Amino acid sequence: MLASVERTIEGAIEEAVQDPASVRQVIKDGFPIGWFDHLSGLFGTSALTFAGIVGIDSRTLSRRRHEGRLSSRESNALYHLAVLYAHARDVLGNAETVKEWLHSPEPDFAGVPPIELIDTAPGIKEVDQLLGRIEHGVF
Numbered sequence: 001m002l003a004s005v006e007r008t009i010e011g012a013i014e015e016a017v018q019d020p021a022s023v024r025q026v027i028k029d030g031f032p033i034g035w036f037d038h039l040s041g042l043f044g045t046s047a048l049t050f051a052g053i054v055g056i057d058s059r060t061l062s063r064r065r066h067e068g069r070l071s072s073r074e075s076n077a078l079y080h081l082a083v084l085y086a087h088a089r090d091v092l093g094n095a096e097t098v099k100e101w102l103h104s105p106e107p108d109f110a111g112v113p114p115i116e117l118i119d120t121a122p123g124i125k126e127v128d129q130l131l132g133r134i135e136h137g138v139f
Contacts, residue, residue, distance in 0.1 A: 016079060017086040027076050030069035035078055042085055043115065044099035053119045054078060084124055084131075091135045106130070 016023040040050035051061045054077045056070075064070055070078065088098045105111040108130050117123035 014086065017083050023079065027079055028072050029075075030071055031075040031078055033065055033068055033070065035075075035082075036064075036070060039078060039081060039085065042095060042098070043081070044103060045115065053115075054081070055119070080121070080124055081118065084118065084128055087128060087131050091131045 102115040
């Protein structure tokens with residue numbers, strides 16, 4: 001059953017990345033908390049660490065778990081992280097390689113692992129641009 005739920009979330013994430021228009025209202029309504037948990041696993045972080053990346057404090061995360069949904073602001077942040085993850089998976093090949101890369105010191109970022117940069121929009125952009133350079137062999 002859990003594998004089925006994960007495939008469903010993975011498919012929804014992929015659909016959201018491929019067709020942003022289809023996900024606008026879902027973002028406004030708030031993603032189900034399962035998206036948060038699934039992406040936390042894909043990024044290889046604990047829920048509390050991932051909450052910090054998304055901009056959710058621990059008490060708010062507990063409340064969101066009880067409510068079952070994220071706010072539209074939190075969902076918007078999660079959407080951008082899902083898009084980044086999809087790009088990383090496309091460039092690097094598989095989930096384990098993505099996790100390893102995200103947590104490894106990156107020379108282009110003065111030895112800072114990419115995971116430490118993705119808590120802001122400019123950081124997400126920097127990481128995405130590096131993935132683009134890797135994708136095109138310019139690194």
